[in-house]
Amino acid sequence: MADDPAPLPLPRSASTAQQVHDWLYSCVLRGDLLPGQRLSETEIAARVGLSRQPVREAFIRLAENGLAEIRPQRGTYIGRISMRAVLSARLIREAVESDLARRVAGLRPDLSALHAQIAAQQMAHAAEDVPAFIEADDRFHAAMAEAAGAPEVWQDLDRLKAQMNRLRHLSMRVFDRAATMAQHRAILEALEAGDAGAAEAAVRAHLRQMLDELPQMAAAHPAYFTD
Template sequence: MSSLEEPASEGIFVLDTLADGAPGARQATMGHRVFRAIKQAIVRGQLVPGHPISEAELARQLGVSRQPVREAFIKLSEMGLVEIRPQRGTFVQLISRREVENARFIREAIEVAVARRAAEVANGESVRPLFALVEEQDACGDRPDQGRFLALDDALHRAIALLADCEHAWRVVEDLKVQMDRVRFLAISDATPVDTIVAQHRDMVTAIARNDPDAAADAVRTHMREILNSLPVVAASNRDVFVP
């Protein structure tokens, strides 16, 4: 940050990712927990694209020193989520359609390969948790809590990667998909029907359960390309948060 007076962060947000009870919180370092909290706030739109964010204010809200927030800003800048402008401050990046489309292209290639392997090794016991996650998503209803619904979404994709013994592939996807996540958080309310997502997930899991790699790959491709349908709609209705 510059020596100039820092702009106030846009809005007040409440995050539970620093709490000891949060999943994985005890294992994570404080720096990682701060990074994860700020990243989540950006993905969820609690820190508004195009607006300044204050190192001092975020440190105060999170109850930490400024050092882990400063380190988080550097990581978030590398991910394309914030822009650090010398002598001006740090700003949340607008969403780039091009970056979203590039991330989707790479993610599809990885997840298709993972689904194929999962279909090759799946059995009745290993797919049971996958079906359970799909049903849990379905039970969220037509207007679900966005955070919970997308957490279940991620849990399903991670579970498929674990079934395929491809946990590292999921870690790559997790970093890659952050720009997609920003659109996904908008798309649930603006463009993509929840029942469409649930149906696509059910198709993926059913193909894996049937040990059909080709069908699993096709189901993942269909699912990964859904964002190409919703992205223009979301961008048109949220012009202020997208790169012109």
């Protein structure tokens, strides 16, 4: 991935600090705003047609989420990706989602939603649309939680993985996305067979892929990461 940030997509509406925050939050997660990049209150306020105050509030919220760093007398900068936060979220996801997989395998519910998300990933992969690919990936895991009768579990997990998502938007531009789809198919096949052990193993293998990707991305872009 090039070190130059992509142009920021303008939000459809940004009338409040929360809307500005949500827009910037999405830009950080997708890599449209890169670690170390300076944020200008004046420029962003002009782009969204607001005063600087709601933009300043949005910057503060980004900092509270660990996605920005406010440096007194110097400005606000996009924070680096916390490897500790990535590894923590990955560990929690593996523990929780492997249990969800065992539950789904025992229930043998309708899994058409998981099939649909694999198909959506295939389309996104063919179009080289990494954000759409990752959205379908998330929907696959959300559908598994839904099939387990615990949709709120995915909502809880989703709140933990902001730093993980930043890594994914970097790594999915570099690593083999077809391997990710193959891992999803292995999970789905085990679930459809009602094989709880195989489903758990497939989920663990899938989520451990990040243990290989993280050090490689950190070595390739050391300025983007912090312990």
